Amino acid sequence: MSTVRTRFAPSPTGYLHVGGARTALFNWLHARHTGGHFILRIEDTDRVRSTDASVQAIFEALQWLGIDYDEGPFYQSDRLEAYNTHIDRLVDAGHAYYCTCAPEAIEAMREKARATGAKPRYDGTCRDKGLGPRPGAVVRLRAPFTGTTVVNDRIKGAIVFANEELDDFVLRRGDGMPTYNFAAVVDDMTMNITTIIRGDDHVMNTPKQILIYQALGHPLPEFAHVPMVLGHDRTRMSKRHGATSVTAYRDMGLLPDAFINFLARLGWSYGDQEFFTRSELIEKFTLERVGKSAGVFDPVKMTALNADHIQAAAPADLAPHLRPFLAARGWDAADDAYLQAAIATLQARSKTLVEMAEQAHFYFNDAIALDEKAAAKFLKANVLDPLRGLRDRLVALATFDEKALEEVFAQVMEQFDLKLGKIAQPVRVALTGTTVSPGIFEIITVLGRERVVARLDRAIDHIVHKTP
């Protein structure tokens, strides 16, 4: 059995969107699972809509997703020679022919056909004229009128098309560029692609492509059409459903591993399991377990999965992902050990890296802003002495760890007859400026004695000056 070869073949006419990312992912997973090769090919035969910025955007998105390729990127625009030699083969063999019909004329014949309820297809005016190459002429496939073409899909099973539904479609445009269907077949053929995994929206192209394979006398690859990703209104996902660009999810603070986990589970399942690491995905992914029906993209569930991944990750692995978000806020996270310690306290309370960065504010801002309401409620004269007592004991503490801290708090609580809640909240406000944060002992330990004492002093000062 020959080794599996899959490919992702986006057209660079915009950013990489969610559906494309999932197609890329499934191709990649199938290749990695089987020990095959994954190839990247840029389908830029549309000279008008293709842009270099889009190509870069696609690279950037794939890199973030962690989807690497073994061959490529190949550009169809570099391969015109290959398409032309195959066109010549087809014309010489009589499987294709030159056509000089004007686009307007063809549109007119389609209109007419639609009006009479007939199929809007090319009428074959040039089919038997035996025309040779000439400027502006297109090349059409001589397609069969009768019979049937069947797609044996790995996901959907056998799909039968009557050939009379197809017409002599264009293989090469008047400007010499191949059409999508032709270029895709020539490329898949010459790149020895064994398994074509792509979106559902391509099934209607498949019989046309099969006809081309047959005309070229080449064995068929396997096809696997993955169901669509829908928006909340069950229509194909688009801009009006919110963010569709992959990099937008990066910027929202998703972890790439969480994102691919979510994408994989949208359409693919493995029993009751929801959480998959990247290597588990590779190990367990098979086309057999890809479902047949389209699925709605649920950002809430995606975020929940992201929270699970954040919680399961090692702080050291999270740090590089969090850094850009800290930097964007102008915070200095150069101290890696400090950053990781801070992360460890935030993992259970962050659904996204954005949330984590926001909650990390007090770790990276020594000039913390005291929330007005919080200060008014908790930094009052009645806690002045307990805070002072705590401060002095902390300064005197020999070992500054959670165990010692708990003892110190216990002493202060007993001395002033306070419950932990009564002292923890004022301290929390003093250290973070707000009433919400990780556990009080955790943040004291992470912040370290110097910062803690300085902030307690500030709070004490605040009480002294703001309170009558």
Added chain:
RNA sequence: GGUCCCAUCGUCUAGCGGUUAGGACGCCGGCCUCUCACGCCGGUAACCCGGGUUCGAAUCCCGGUGGGAUCACCA
């Protein structure tokens, strides 16, 4: 409209003739607790409809309905 695909809780899904139809997200209770979270316990909620086949259908077949995709010298 033609052609093609699809159909289990609101959503993602498990199920591949016999299950109290399971899990996850969400939502609602409760517990835990120094705040917020995490976690834990419990609850809510589904087989699109109609015919067959079968001792027995969510599972197989047919029809309907609904949704989606596609009908280019775009990919």
